[in-house]
Amino acid sequence: MPYWANADAVKLAHGLRAALDKMNVKKVG
Numbered sequence: 001m002p003y004w005a006n007a008d009a010v011k012l013a014h015g016l017r018a019a020l021d022k023m024n025v026k027k028v029g
Helices: 003-028
Strands: none
Touching: none
């Protein structure tokens, strides 16, 4: 896997994680 593709996957994972955290906070709070 090329480095840039790996970096993109990491960025995507972090973005999804942030979105899930926001949704969880909204749901619980």
